[in-house]
Structure formats: C-alpha cells, structure tokens
Amino acid sequence: MMPAMRKHGLAFVALVMSLAGTVGTVRADIAERGPDEPPLPVDESSIVGRKNDQGMLTGYVFTGEVTIAGGSLNSRLIYLNNCKGETTSTGAPGCRLTRGSNNSITNTSSIASGNLAAYTGSDATWAAILTCVRQTYAPFNVTVTDINPGSAPHFEAMAAGLPGNIGYPSSVGGVSPFSCGIIQNAISFSFLNANPSNVNQACYIIAQETAHAFGLSHEMLAADPMTYIQNPPVKRFQNQLACIGTQGCCQPQQECQCGVQMQNSYQELMDIFGPSTPTPPVITFETPMNGANVSAGFVVRVAVADDQGVASVELLIDNNPIGSILTPPYAFNAPASITPGTHMVTVRATDTGGTAGTASITVNVGDPCTSDSSCSSQGAGLVCVDGRCVPGSDQPGGLGTTCNAATECVSGLCATKDGENRCTENCDLAANACPDGYECLSNGAGGGLCWSSGGGCLGCSSGGGPQPILPIAGGVLMALVLVRRRRATPG
Numbered sequence: 001m002m003p004a005m006r007k008h009g010l011a012f013v014a015l016v017m018s019l020a021g022t023v024g025t026v027r028a029d030i031a032e033r034g035p036d037e038p039p040l041p042v043d044e045s046s047i048v049g050r051k052n053d054q055g056m057l058t059g060y061v062f063t064g065e066v067t068i069a070g071g072s073l074n075s076r077l078i079y080l081n082n083c084k085g086e087t088t089s090t091g092a093p094g095c096r097l098t099r100g101s102n103n104s105i106t107n108t109s110s111i112a113s114g115n116l117a118a119y120t121g122s123d124a125t126w127a128a129i130l131t132c133v134r135q136t137y138a139p140f141n142v143t144v145t146d147i148n149p150g151s152a153p154h155f156e157a158m159a160a161g162l163p164g165n166i167g168y169p170s171s172v173g174g175v176s177p178f179s180c181g182i183i184q185n186a187i188s189f190s191f192l193n194a195n196p197s198n199v200n201q202a203c204y205i206i207a208q209e210t211a212h213a214f215g216l217s218h219e220m221l222a223a224d225p226m227t228y229i230q231n232p233p234v235k236r237f238q239n240q241l242a243c244i245g246t247q248g249c250c251q252p253q254q255e256c257q258c259g260v261q262m263q264n265s266y267q268e269l270m271d272i273f274g275p276s277t278p279t280p281p282v283i284t285f286e287t288p289m290n291g292a293n294v295s296a297g298f299v300v301r302v303a304v305a306d307d308q309g310v311a312s313v314e315l316l317i318d319n320n321p322i323g324s325i326l327t328p329p330y331a332f333n334a335p336a337s338i339t340p341g342t343h344m345v346t347v348r349a350t351d352t353g354g355t356a357g358t359a360s361i362t363v364n365v366g367d368p369c370t371s372d373s374s375c376s377s378q379g380a381g382l383v384c385v386d387g388r389c390v391p392g393s394d395q396p397g398g399l400g401t402t403c404n405a406a407t408e409c410v411s412g413l414c415a416t417k418d419g420e421n422r423c424t425e426n427c428d429l430a431a432n433a434c435p436d437g438y439e440c441l442s443n444g445a446g447g448g449l450c451w452s453s454g455g456g457c458l459g460c461s462s463g464g465g466p467q468p469i470l471p472i473a474g475g476v477l478m479a480l481v482l483v484r485r486r487r488a489t490p491g
Contacts, residue, residue, distance in 0.1 A: 039114030039167030040099065047175055048254055049218065050228055050246040056194075057171050058205055058228075060178035060212040061111045062257065065101070067181025067215065070272040074184060075153040078137065078210060079104065080130055080146045082192075083160040088115035095158055097166060097187075102177060104156035104185045110177045112168075112189060116161035121196030129159070129192075131309045131352050132203035136225065136236055138353035139266070140273040143307065157210050159190045159202065174205040176212035180258040182272060186213035200233040207235070211265065214272055217244045218255055219263050226265050239266035280357025281306035281349035287331075287379030287391070288345075290361040294378050295368045296338045297388035299410060301331040301379075301395075302359075306351040316346040329397045331410040336388065340365050372435055383435040385425045385450055392435065399425050399435070399450060415449055417441075424449045 042061070049059015083095040086107075095116040100108040119126060126146075134144045163172040166189070176188035188209035192202050207225035208218075221242035222229040228246050241262045243249035250256040287301040288294050304310050314324040315332040323332055334345075346360040368387025369375050375382035375389035383392040383399060391398030391410050401423045403414040409423035416422075427433060427440035427448040434440050434450035441451045 039112070039165065041167045042111070042169075044169045044171060047172065048178070048257075051171065052228060052230060055171055056173040057169075058174040058208060059218070060176045060209075063110050063177045063179050063183075065110055065177065065179045065183060067179050068184055070182065073182070073272070075155065076142045076273060077149055077152065077154040078133075078142060078144045079149055079154045079156045080133060080144060080206065081148070081156055081158050081160070082119035082126055082146065083116055083158060084118045085148060086118075088117075090115060093118035094161065094165075102183055102186045104154050104187050105151055107187070109187045110183075111175065112166040112187075114166040116158055116165045116189070117193060119160040119196060120193045125197055125199060128199045129202045129206070131311070132199055132234075133157075133206050134308050134352045136203060136207045137269075138278075138308065139237070139276055140269050141276050142273045153185055155185065155210065155213060156187045157190060157206050158187060159192050159206055161191055162193050163189075163191045165191075174209040176209040178212045179215070181215040183213050188213050204233075204235050207237075211237075211269070214269065215258070216265055216268055217258060217260075217263055218246050219244050219265065220246075220248065221265075224265055226263070237266040237269055238264075240264060276353065278351070278353050278355040279307065280355050281310055281351050283347050283349050283357060283359035285347070285359065285361055287382065288361070288363055289379065290363075292361075292363050292378050293366050294334075294363045295388055296334070296365055297336040298334045298363070298365070298378060299331060299382070299390055300334060300345055300347070301329065301391065301410070302347050302349075304328075304330055304347075304349045306349070308355075309352040311350050311352045311354075314348045314350075316348065318344050319346065327407060329408075329410060331391065331397060333388075333390075333411070338365055384433070385435065386427050386431060386433045390425055397423055399423060399438070400452060413449065415443075415451070417451060422451070424451060426450075 044057060046061055047057060047059040048062060049057055051057045081095065084093055086095050088094040088096045095107060097107050097109050097113050097116060099113045102108065102110050130146050137144050164170055168175060172191065174190040177183055177186055190202065190205040190209055195201060204225050211226060216226055219226045219242040221227050221238055223232060223235055224238045224242065225235040241264050244261055244263050245251045245255045250261055282305045284303045286303055287299055300315055304313055312324050312326050313330045315322040317334060342362055342364050344360055344362050346358055348356055348358045350356045369384040369389050372383045375384050378389045381392050381395040382389040393400035397408055397410040403409050403421050403423050406412050406414045408414065411423060411425050413424045414421060415424045427450050429440055429442060429448040432440045437453055438450045439453050440448040443449050
C-alpha cells in the first residue's frame with residue numbers, strides 16, 4: 001500500500017501549488033480538447049525535473065488527478081508502444097492522442113495531444129529496448145509487452161516520436177503525468193526518435209517515466225532509473241533509501257511536494273505490484289527428434305518462448321557446454337568429432353529475468369549421411385553436406401536462403417556472389433559433397449563453400465586470384481566473403 005502521506009486532497013493540492021509556482025499553469029494546460037486539434041504547447045517550466053549534461057530534460061507534469069492504492073490495481077500490464085502499429089489522423093504511422101482523463105485504451109492523455117510519429121529505429125534495437133525494460137521490471141509482478149492489449153486496462157509507455165509532435169519543446173526527452181500515487185491507465189512518453197539507437201538511454205527514460213505514473217519521484221541514487229546521475233548507464237530499481245531530489249535532498253523543494261523526503265523505489269514498486277512469479281522458458285525441439293539416428297555434426301534446432309523475452313540459449317551434449325546463442329534462430333551444429341553411440345542433448349534457455357529452463361533428448365550417432373534422403377530420419381528439410389545433415393533452403397537460415405548477416409544463418413556463414421547474399425556451408429573442395437543443385441566453390445582462401453550450381457569462385461576475381469569484396473556486414477574483406485556468426489562463449 002502507498003503511504004498515507006502520498007494521498008492528496010484539495011488542501012494538499014493547494015499546498016503543492018504554493019510550492020511549485022508552475023502547477024497552476026500545468027492544471028490549465030490539461031483542459032479537455034477534442035480530436036484532431038493541433039498539439040497544445042506545454043512550456044518547459046511546466047515539467048518537474050532537470051536537464052542532463054547533454055541538455056535533455058526528463059520529468060513529470062503534476063496533474064493533481066485522482067490516484068488509487070496498490071491493492072486497487074485493475075491491471076499489471078505495461079504496454080510498450082512504438083506507435084508503428086497505429087495510424088494518426090493524417091494517415092501516417094503513429095499514435096493519435098487527445099486530451100482528457102488518462103485512458104490508455106482510447107489514447108487519451110491528461111498531458112498531451114496531437115500525433116506522435118512512429119519509432120524510427122530498427123526492429124533489432126527495439127527488441128533490445130524491450131528486453132532492457134523487462135529486465136528493469138523483472139523483480140515485480142507486472143508484465144511488460146509490446147503487443148497491443150486492445151480494450152484491456154493497462155499502463156502505457158509511448159516510446160516514439162519527437163516532443164514537438166505533441167506540443168513539448170525539443171529539449172524534452174520524456175514526460176509523464178504525476179499525482180503522488182498510481183494513475184490508473186496512465187500514458188507516459190519517451191521521445192526516442194531523437195536518438196533511436198541508444199538502448200540504455202531509451203530504457204532509462206522509459207523506466208523513469210512509467211514509474212512517475214506509479215507515484216515515484218526523482219532521487220539521488222546513481223544506479224536507479226529515478227536519478228539524473230548519468231553513470232552507470234545501465235540502471236535498475238534499487239532496494240535502498242535515497243534522498244528525493246535532483247540536486248540533493250529536496251533540492252529543489254518542489255521535488256518533495258508529496259510530503260516525503262526519502263524513497264526506496266524497489267520497495268515502493270514491490271508494495272504496488274508484489275514480487276514476480278517467474279516462469280522458465282518453454283523449449284521445443286524441432287531437430288532432431290528424441291531417439292533419432294544422426295550423423296556427427298548434426299544440427300540441433302529449437303523453438304524457445306517466454307513471456308518476458310529470451311536472453312540466451314545454450315547447447316550441452318552429455319552435460320558438456322557446446323555453445324550459446326543470444327538471438328534466433330536457435331540452431332547449433334554438434335561437434336564433427338562426436339563419437340558414435342548414444343548421447344544426451346540438452347538445451348538450456350534463460351529469460352531476461354534470469355530464470356532458466358531446460359529440455360533434453362537422446363540421439364544415436366552413427367554413420368555419416370550419404371544423400372539428402374538419408375537425413376529424413378533426423379528431421380524435415382535437412383540436406384547432406386560432407387556427411388552431415390544440415391537445414392536446407394526450406395528451413396529458416398538454411399543452406400541457400402537469403403541473408404543480410406551471419407546471425408541469420410544456422411551455419412553462421414553468410415556469403416555473397418554475383419550480388420546475391422545467401423547462407424552457405426563449409427565443404428571439402430576435393431569431395432565436392434554438396435547437395436543436389438549445389439557445388440563446392442573455392443572461397444579464395446583455400447577452403448570451400450556450398451553454392452547453387454553455376455561454377456565460379458566465391459571471393460575470387462575472374463582470373464582466379466583474390467579480389468576485394470564488400471561483405472554483408474560492411475567494410476572491405478579480402479578473398480573470404482563470409483562472416484562467422486557470433487556466439488557467446490560457454491560459461
């Protein structure tokens with residue numbers, strides 16, 4: 001339960017207005033307005049907070065609206081909205097906002113109106129931001145998602161656009177409504193398009209602004225997202241008391257307008273949501289099946305699902321770590337040196353909150369494959385390369401599929417030839433044991449790579465010598481036209 005001193009009545013609001021000087025202006029700014037009206041300008045002085053060393057202002061607007069106690073929550077869901085799935089009144093991708101009492105279901109905000117442009121960063125960066133926010137809230141019984149909950153009650157963090165889209169000065173990095181308690185169905189704003197690639201900064205702003213809607217103030221604790229102290233760049237809610245303020249205890253005095261001078265952000269969120277009830281990731285083997293007959297170097301491919309997001313997936317054979325992968329597709333090659341006989345294959349997946357799950361099967365390692373048909377017992381869509389069964393062109397990241405980076409290929413090899421970028425496999429030039437429709441072509445550095453039939457040399461000039469080629473990951477690479485997939489080393 002929130003402390004009684006955080007509850008406010010008319011007398012308390014009047015006290016806050018006398019302390020804050022600008023609160024009267026803020027209350028005037030949040031008048032109701034109809035749809036399709038232009039953004040109502042909000043002056044920088046209306047925001048309680050401060051600028052960082054780069055001149056970016058984050059903070060909150062004191063609205064004085066009705067709050068609820070932790071036990072009265074109608075939702076334990078934080079919707080992280082990049083506004084890519086919505087359309088503004090102009091028809092462009094983005095979130096359309098109207099003024100009124102906070103209602104995340106209808107995109108009604110007590111502090112903003114206008115059309116917030118969609119997030120301009122990459123899908124990979126967005127996924128990293130989502131993972132970071134989930135990790136920040138992992139100790140608490142609240143779910144962070146980027147899937148639109150529709151008409152279900154929820155707290156919403158709009159993480160997109162620029163401040164000018166909804167009437168704020170260009171210096172503002174984030175803003176939230178604030179009223180010394182939990183604002184039900186509140187919408188907070190983190191303007192990520194000013195720096196769409198900075199994961200830690202985005203995560204920090206989102207954490208601070210969402211927590212303001214839960215009644216948390218700024219504080220003087222460097223490792224906590226409620227601070228303005230920039231280092232360390234990775235911040236998590238800390239289980240310790242800290243002074244409320246931005247420049248010292250109750251400095252400025254307006255920071256202590258809720259009647260308290262110290263704050264434990266971790267404990268306050270624990271009082272609101274309670275402890276998390278973590279569930280381990282769910283692991284499903286796709287290849288091979290339990291009891292399958294396989295050849296050395298066989299592929300292990302799994303699907304992994306978790307409500308908080310997957311942090312890493314590790315392969316173990318007979319309890320010996322083989323390797324780990326941080327991003328999908330989750331596919332491994334067993335060692336080519338594995339001995340014949342029965343082996344236990346284990347996959348361990350860890351979610352963003354640190355909860356791990358495992359799944360195991362047994363396989364029988366026998367003779368090398370001799371044709372694509374001999375791989376059918378190991379799983380669907382496998383082809384034979386140099387005696388080992390690997391995913392073919394109808395499998396994600398398989399041999400011959402298009403790629404933009406090595407991480408998209410099961411083999412960890414993404415090569416380019418004649419302007420085409422495709423996943424490939426190492427092969428023995430002398431044996432030329434690639435599947436039907438493929439040849440083992442020289443990589444220009446003494447090795448071979450399987451490529452669709454047509455002859456030539458991967459990484460060689462027309463005269464057979466090495467030539468400079470622009471690889472997929474950027475930069476110039478001599479001779480070899482592939483980038484190995486990065487995998488975390490076994491711990």
